Every structure is written in structure tokens, then in C-alpha cells.
Amino acid sequence: MVLVSFSGDMDKLFAVLSIATAAASMGIEVSIFSTFWGISALRRKRTYRGKSVLQRAMNFLLPSRAGRLPLSRRNLFGAGPVFFRHLMKTQRVPDVEELVRVAQEAGVRFIVCAMSMSLMGLTQEELVDGIEMGGAATCVNAMAKSKSSLFI
């Protein structure tokens, strides 16, 4: 199974990570290709060192880590995700950071689009460990071999 993780919205990333984790736990080989806004799910910190002014600006506008992701609807200027995270904590639903870790443990491969990384001025040290770098050809190759591919 191949999941293209394009969206940087917390709710959509839940769908990506839940499906991936379930599939991996059911013995299916799963690769998640994170590109564009989706890379934010794998982010653990923000650094400005060694980046151009535009890359720094882009970086400033992106969530600094997975715990700061917005919602696709009812974001309410950032209040939505706060309510959401509170509900998740009380109902013991794992958050995005936790789900990424669980997915990795379950055997999900995370491949990040190298082109988006440089466009957005992101470096690998800003992402969680265990992430591979790839391009469109890597993605297409995996999709061609896979029974199901999703773009979320």
C-alpha cells in the first residue's frame, strides 16, 4: 500500500497514519510518501541556520512540529486543534506525533519528497528519525507494485 501524504491538516494526517498503521499491523507492506504540507507531520523542531531569507520565511509559516498542525475545517484560528488535542487526550486517542512513532514501529516506511524539502527549506535534522529521502520515481515505482494507492 502506498499513501501519498500531501495534506498538512491534522485530521487528514490522522486518516493517513491510522490506515497505514492498521495495514502494517495486518501484514501489508506500507510506504508513506510525504510531500509538501504533509511533511509537517514528521517535523520535530525548527532551525533557521544555513537557510536563505525566503526559505526562512517559508519555515516561519509552517508548523514548527507535528503538535502544531491545523485542522482542515473548524480550525477557529488555532483554537480547533487545541480542543481536539484535549479531547484526544481524555479519550486516549494517540496524537499525530505518537501515531508516527507507532506506524514506524509497525513497519511503515516513511519517504519524504526531497524536492519539497529543499523548496520549503527543511533539513533532515528537523524531522523525526528513520525517514528516507526519495523522489517521484521512487513513489511511482512503489505505486506500480502496490495493490492500493491513496493520495490524501
Added chain:
Amino acid sequence: MDVQLDCKHLKCPMPIVEMAKAVKGMKGGEMLRVESTDPAFEMDVKAWAEMTGHELVSFEPGEVKVARIRVA
């Protein structure tokens, strides 16, 4: 050896994740007993068994659902 797994209060997809982890350390023919409060557990455990080849021997519905699985 039989293994007990307490997945009460774990939400989807965590019971399946825990079951996959538990099964990794078990041998063929051993029994896994899972307790869950997840409303999706019945459908999910059946789907999981079908995909992984492990046999769902019994399922008890209720507030705490109990699945017994024979490891393939």
C-alpha cells in the same frame, strides 16, 4: 503458552497494532486472548484475522469484547 492482551480503552487502530506485536512473539497454535472496549473491534478483529491468516476461534460481544485467536 497462551497470551492475554488487555486493549481496554485503546482506540482504533491501537488494538490491532498491539495484537500484531503480541503475535510476533508467539508460535503457531498458541492462543491469544484479547479484551477490547473499541466499538469497531468485532469488525476489525475479523478483518485482521482474514488478512493475517490467524484464526478467530471465538468472539464474545458486550461492553468488554473478548476475542480468542489461534496463531497461524
